Amino acid sequence: MTAYDPARVIVAGPNRRIIFSSGNGLATVNGHEVRSGAPFLENDQFMVPARFCLENMGYRLTWHSSPSYSIDLVPIELNNVVIGTIRERQETSTLIIDVQYPRLSGLESTDIQEAMNSYFASRPNATLQQAYQNEKEMIAGGFTQWATEAALNYTVEYNEKGFLSLLFEDYLYLGGVHGNTCRTGYLADLKTGKTYSTLKDLFKDGTDYVALLSPEVKKQFDGMGEGLALSPFEQIRPDQGFYIKGNDLVIYFDLYEHTPYAAGFPEFHIPLSTLSSVLVPELAVLAE
Numbered sequence: 001m002t003a004y005d006p007a008r009v010i011v012a013g014p015n016r017r018i019i020f021s022s023g024n025g026l027a028t029v030n031g032h033e034v035r036s037g038a039p040f041l042e043n044d045q046f047m048v049p050a051r052f053c054l055e056n057m058g059y060r061l062t063w064h065s066s067p068s069y070s071i072d073l074v075p076i077e078l079n080n081v082v083i084g085t086i087r088e089r090q091e092t093s094t095l096i097i098d099v100q101y102p103r104l105s106g107l108e109s110t111d112i113q114e115a116m117n118s119y120f121a122s123r124p125n126a127t128l129q130q131a132y133q134n135e136k137e138m139i140a141g142g143f144t145q146w147a148t149e150a151a152l153n154y155t156v157e158y159n160e161k162g163f164l165s166l167l168f169e170d171y172l173y174l175g176g177v178h179g180n181t182c183r184t185g186y187l188a189d190l191k192t193g194k195t196y197s198t199l200k201d202l203f204k205d206g207t208d209y210v211a212l213l214s215p216e217v218k219k220q221f222d223g224m225g226e227g228l229a230l231s232p233f234e235q236i237r238p239d240q241g242f243y244i245k246g247n248d249l250v251i252y253f254d255l256y257e258h259t260p261y262a263a264g265f266p267e268f269h270i271p272l273s274t275l276s277s278v279l280v281p282e283l284a285v286l287a288e
Contacts, residue, residue, distance in 0.1 A: 009039050009046060013057045020048060029056050032085035032100060034155060060246055079159050079190055082106045086121070095135045096149045099124050102156075102166065112193035123184075124152045127170045134174045149173035158244040161285050162191050165244035181255060183265055185243035189282065196283075198239055202249070207278045210235055217251055217268045221258070224266065233258050244286060247272055 009020040019028045020039045027036035037049040054061045054073065062072040081104055088099045101120045107113040131150040138148060151171040158165035166186040173179030187196040196202055203209045214235035221233050241252050248269040253259065259266055272279070276287035 009048060011048060011053055011057075016057050018053060018056055027052065030085075031087075033087075034153065076160055079162060079164065080106060081159070081164070081190060083156060083159070092147075094139060094144055094147050095131065096147050096151075097128065097131065099128070099150070099152045100154065101152065102154055107190060109191075109193070112190070115193055116188065123168070124170070127152060127172055127182075130172060130174070138175065143175065146175050147173075148175075149179060157250075158187075158246070162189060163244070163283075163286065164188050164190055167243045178261070183241055183252065183254065185241050185252075187244055192282075194282075199236075199242055200238065202242075202280065202283060203275075203278050204280055209278070210238055212275075212278065213249075213251065213270060216270050220268045221266065228259055228263060230256065230260060231258050244272075245269075247287075249275065 007021070011018040011020070015030075017030055018036075020036065021027070025035055025037055026033055028034075036052045039046060039048045051061050058076050058078055060072075060074045060076055062074075064070045064072070084103045084105065085100050086103050088097070090097045101124060103117050103120065104113050107116075127150055131148050135148040138144065138146065149171070150173075152168070154166050154168045156164075157167050164187070168184040168186065169181055170184070171179050171181045188194065199209055199213075217236055218233055221229075236251060241254065243250050243252075249272055251268045251270065253266045255261055255265065272287040276284060279287060
């Protein structure tokens with residue numbers, strides 16, 4: 001069901017309610033505000049971002065341009081977990097804070113659920129302490145014309161087969177031309193509570209995953225066009241950032257790592273099916 005008024009568009013489905021705010025590129029999914037791409041009117045029809053809507057309604061969307069244009073829609077069997085959102089906001093003339101983080105319910109193990117929720121609730125603390133300290137120093141220095149800002153959010157990238165992959169983004173503005181955003185990927189087994197914090201955790205012992213992944217990342221990076229690179233790329237870092245999305249392992253570069261600020265976080269998708277023989281046994285299900 002889709003409803004529209006001049007200020008917002010509502011797309012509703014089973015256990016999902018997406019509210020698009022006209023013009024600002026934001027949407028609220030079951031109370032969680034995220035970037036979505038702005039809806040728009042065309043030929044008296046209201047257009048909403050297809051991929052965003054479908055993925056949040058529990059479908060995997062694949063576009064094909066060859067041999068002919070087509071779209072595949074595959075229903076996703078989501079994990080039996082409810083992902084709610086906790087939001088904390090405060091705003092003064094010198095400090096703007098907007099924090100959103102997940103809170104899980106419905107897991108079989110309440111101990112695992114409590115441990116995960118404790119991590120989610122505590123991870124903003126270091127960034128917020130930076131913001132509070134910077135505000136204090138700015139006020140002491142008489143620089144009250146700029147407000148210190150901290151905006152922390154997350155997206156659910158994978159929620160299937162007993163695993164949960166999230167992508168956290170922490171934005172911090174301490175003065176200057178623009179702020180800085182840091183990304184942190186998160187992958188956890190919802191049955192055991194085990195987390196996979198580094199790329200090394202994904203692979204069997206002895207796997208040279210840097211050598212394995214780097215050629216494909218380089219191929220995709222080189223295909224992004226000349227003039228984009230700030231520095232040559234030869235291989236990924238052993239601790240390169242990653243998350244899981246759909247059938248892919250997604251490797252990403254940090255801001256300024258190899259590209260200018262305006263390029264954001266370049267991402268490189270590697271099919272998990274090509275890695276099935278070297279993944280640790282419990283992650284083999286992700287490649288199926």
